[in-house]
Each structure stands twice: as C-alpha cells, then as structure tokens.
Amino acid sequence: MKKFFDFCLEMEFFFKVTISCLIMQQIFYWLLHDIELNFISQVLLYWFVSSVSFYSIGFFIEKVIKNNETLKDKLTVRLKKVRKQPFPDFTIKGIMVGEIKSFITALIILYLAPEVTRGNSLLLNFGWFLSRIIIADLCFYVSHWLLHRKLLQKIHLKHHEFADSSSFVAGHKSLTEYIIVTITDLLPIFIFGYDITQLCAWTVVGNAYNLEGHSSLSIFFIPSDFHDLHHTCFQGNYGIQGFWDRVFNTLNVPTKKIGIMFPVASVEEYITIKSSSNID
Template sequence: MIFFNLCFEIEFYLKIAISCTILQQIFYWLLHNVELKFLTQVLLYWVVGSVSFYSIGLFIEKVIKKNDTLREKLTARVKKVKKQPFPSFTAKGIIIGEIRSLIAALMIVYLAPEVNRGNSLLLNLGWFLMRIIAADFCFYVTHWLFHRKFLRKIHLKHHEFADSSSFVAGHKSLTEYIIVSITDLLPIFIFGYDITQLCAWTIIGNAYNLEGHSSLSIFFVPSDFHDLHHTCFKGNYGIQGFWDRVFNTLNPPTKKSGIMFPVASLENLTIKSSSRLD
C-alpha cells in the first residue's frame, strides 16, 4: 500500500514534468531565433497564461461537463454536496483578473533570474520536476497557514464553494492572490527561469489547477483529493497528496483508475488478485 501511494504521487509529478517538457520544446522551436526583450517576455507570459486559463476552463465546463457520458465517466467526486450556483463572468471581474495576472507576470520576469536552458530534454525535465515538487511544498505551507485562525479570513472567499467548478480556481481575495503569487516566485528564484519554460509551466499549471477544481479526473488529477478539501475545509493542503502524506494532514482520497491513471488501476488489480487468493 505504501509503495502504491508513493507511485501514485510520483505519477502526478512525472505527468506534470513530461507535459511541461513537451510544451517547452514547442515554445523553444517557435522562439529560439527570436530576441525577446523584457516587456515582450512579460506580455507573452501574460497572454499565454490568460488564454490558456479561459480556454481550458471553458472546454472543461462547456464541452466535457455538458456531455453526460463524459461527465459521469470522469467525475471524481465521491462525497456528494449540495449544488451551488457559481458566480457569472462580468467585464469588471475579467478586467481586474487580467490586471492581477499582468502584474504577477511583470513581478516574476523582473525579479527572477533568467537562465537560458535551450532545448535539452533532460535539463528541462529535471527543471520541471524540481519545479513541481518545490511548488507543491511552497503551496502546501502557504495553504496550511491560510487555514490557521490568524489567516483564515483571507482564504474564506475561495471556500465559498463546497461544490466546485473549474473557475473556482481563480476565485480568491486580492490578499490571497498576492501571497500565492509571491509564493510561486520562490521556486523560480531557486532554479531561475527560461521564458519557454515559463510559458509551458503556466499552461500545464492552469490545466491541473482547473481540472483539480472541476470535480473531474481527466488527465492530471487522479482522485477527489481537492474536492475533499473544499468539502471538509481541512486536510489536503498540497497540490497533490505527497506533502500531506509527509506531514500527516492527508484526508485519504478515492483514487480514479483508468487508462490515464495506471498506478491506481494496477493497485486495484493487485487488491482484487489478493482477495481472490485469500
């Protein structure tokens, strides 16, 4: 069981790192002969992040969830909660969100050290693997603090929803957004950044964040890990369960097996085989 739990978390990290590496190669192919100055890098990073956030979120909500067969097959939520109406998009909300995103992109590109890593597959895979593990740890610590009494009010806006929808991922107070953005800087300060890596990271980061709040297991999210966090308001503070296992704050999720989640499928087969032998 411990072995499968470890493999379960490694599978998530590897999916993120490999997906980011593939996308980084595409961005490198498109941009390696182009001289990108500071402002161009900021605008590129911002546009890629914003377009991917809305397009992935709308695809999940308006395409996948509208298909009854897909929604039923991919639903990760096990513990049912009362359905809630989610806030509708407004021009004011979108504009404020985009200003926040632009400022965050400006901060990251201005403050973090730039390192040109080229198109080395191993170097970029290693960077992304370290990046997701470090980002998960930073997020775990910050998120755990948000659930302590002295910071809880900052986080309550995000927890207006026990039921969850993709765009709840961006439903935060301004203070929380600033703190999370600063936290996201820390791994980049440690490892430096390449603009092609940042563009790849923001797309994949949006993908797993939106999926994690959608109550679906599509590709990256292998359980109802984050659904349980919104339902119970405690435990499961990380992006995925590794650091929660380490610090004993895990609210055990129900794993989603299937072709996209081979570790959970293999664990199920092993349990079934053992029960037959017994």
C-alpha cells in the same frame, strides 16, 4: 503494499506534470528559438499564454466535458454529495480586473526572477520541471496550510465560499490571497531561475492541473475528490496533490481513479483482485 502504491500515485502526478511541461516546452522552443524577446515582449507573452490557457482550458472542462453526461459520469469519482451552488457569472469588470492582476504578476515575476538560458537540453529541462513541481507543491502546501490558521483564515474565506467546486473557483480569491499565492509561486523560480520557454510551458500545465483540481473531475492529473474533500471539510489536503499532505499527516484520502490516464491505480486494482482470487 498500499503505502507503496500511494507513494507511486503521488510520484505519478509529479512525472505527469514534468513530462507534460517538457512536451509544452519543446513546442514553445520550436516557436521562439529564432526570435529575440526583450523584457516587455517576454512579459506580454507570459501574460498572454497564462490568460488564454486559463480561460480555454476552464471553458473546455466546464462547457464541453461537463456538458457530456457520459463523459462527466466516467470522469468523476466523487463520493461525498454536496449542495449544488450557482457560480459567479463572468463580467467585463471581473475579467478586466483579473487580467490586470495577471499582467502585474507576470511583470513582477519576470522582473525579479533571474533569467537562465538553458537551450533545449531535454535532461536539463526534465530536471528543472521535476524539481520545480516538487518545490512548488511544498511552497503551496505551506502557504495554504498557513491560510487555514486563525490568524490568516479570513483572507482565504472568499475561495471557500463554494463547497461545490468548479474549474474557475481556482481563480476565485481575495487580492491579499492572490498576492500571497504569487509570492509563493516566485520562490521556486528564484531557486531555479527561468527560461521563457520553460515558464510558458509551466503556466499552461499549471493552469491545467489547477483547473482540473477544482473541477470535481478526474481527467488526467489529480483524483477528482482530492480538492473536493478540502472544500467540504475545510481542512486537510493543503497541497496540490497528496505527497506533502501524507508527509505532514494532513491527508484526507481521495478516491483513486482507475483507467489508462491513472495507470498506478489500475495496476494496484489488478494486483489486489489477483491477490484476492489467489486467496480464494
């Protein structure tokens, strides 16, 4: 029964991402369907959406949610205490370098990936997003696992300067790792092609679960200590979440967050309590 609920929790993540992307895609379609965008316009839009969503979601987590002690305590399930670390300050130079990398990434992705116009079919978009998150998780797992092998480990060490984690650690990586991650992100787009409304939706939701995954909080997508355990142990939990780690036997089991945002864990707890009371 436990394995069944573990599988359901991992499927819950895939469906959360898919449905969130579908909702965002509908918003972008409503805003853009009457506007004809050329290549440069698409690049600028994709870059703008990516940058604005990254900083706005990250600052909301760090400055709003984490400054509310009641909310912070409610959303964390971290069990393993780690040494508190000061995180790098934002500098004009750092932001500019980050934005240049982000713009070049958008340029490369939209130049190389095949554009496919899918209209506004909910079924097609649902299938695209669900397939994309499952394949993206696998691609990330493989590249992340490789970055922890001795040959490539030095490339990844900058990201692991922090045992204690914070949302913006998600973007703290070497240039070489950034390129590897960009190539990894390209693979699913090459497989499925892209529609600009889908791509914009994907980058907003992708930033949300990536920032949450590094935040040490369980807000909506991922148990708070899934990636914490990766940073503190420097091994295991190589995927975005636990599905592929379970498949390849590299899972450090995270603490399940109970609540309305994590319904599978709540159902499992209810059934466990019910079963225990029946036995007694």
